[in-house]
Amino acid sequence: MTVIGQDRPGLVESVADLVASHGGNWLESRMSRLGGQFAGILRVEVEPEKEGDLVANLKALSSRGLTVVVHSDRPEAEPPVGHVRILELVGQDRPGIVRQISHALATHGVNVEELQSECASAAMTGETLFKAQAKLRVPESADVEKIRQNLEKIASDLIVDISFAEFEAEEPISKPY
Secondary structure, three states, rough: EEEEEEOOOHHHHHHHHHHHHHOOOEEEEEEEOOOOOOEEEEEEEEHHHHHHHHHHHHHHHHHHHHHEEOOOOOOOOOOOOOOEEEEEEEEOOOOOOHHHHHHHHOOOOEEEEEEEEEEEEEEOOOOOEEEEEEEEEOOOOOOOOHHHHHHHHHHHHHEEEEEEEOOOOOOOOOOOO
């Protein structure tokens, strides 16, 4: 499910209480405060006969300013295949950075599994820097060197530093800043 609402204390608790009261189990989640809004995605497990009631109660949280969208989880047909790589980018902020990078990746069939980004003030100059880190799934058939060359060309055009490296651990990326 995804949840979004004006950030305030108790939002996670209200969802957790409903999950627990329906005998559910909180499996995994990613949640954050972005621009004053609370946004999250989470997976819970609940007995099939209790799913309808849980969903109805979650939707009722809209009266408290929390929008919840539920999508039933179905097992993946096949586990993801390909090499996991980490892409890191730092450069002066400007519109279109994510669009150009994501287009280059999609052209090669690369899946963006996780993406974290922020704009921050540079320590020495005070200029706004754009920083991003992405966990990517690169297909076995993809030409990694060609992907690297395309990313380096974009980095040169945008005047940003880019890193495209192998990733060994199968865990969430950590915020690099």
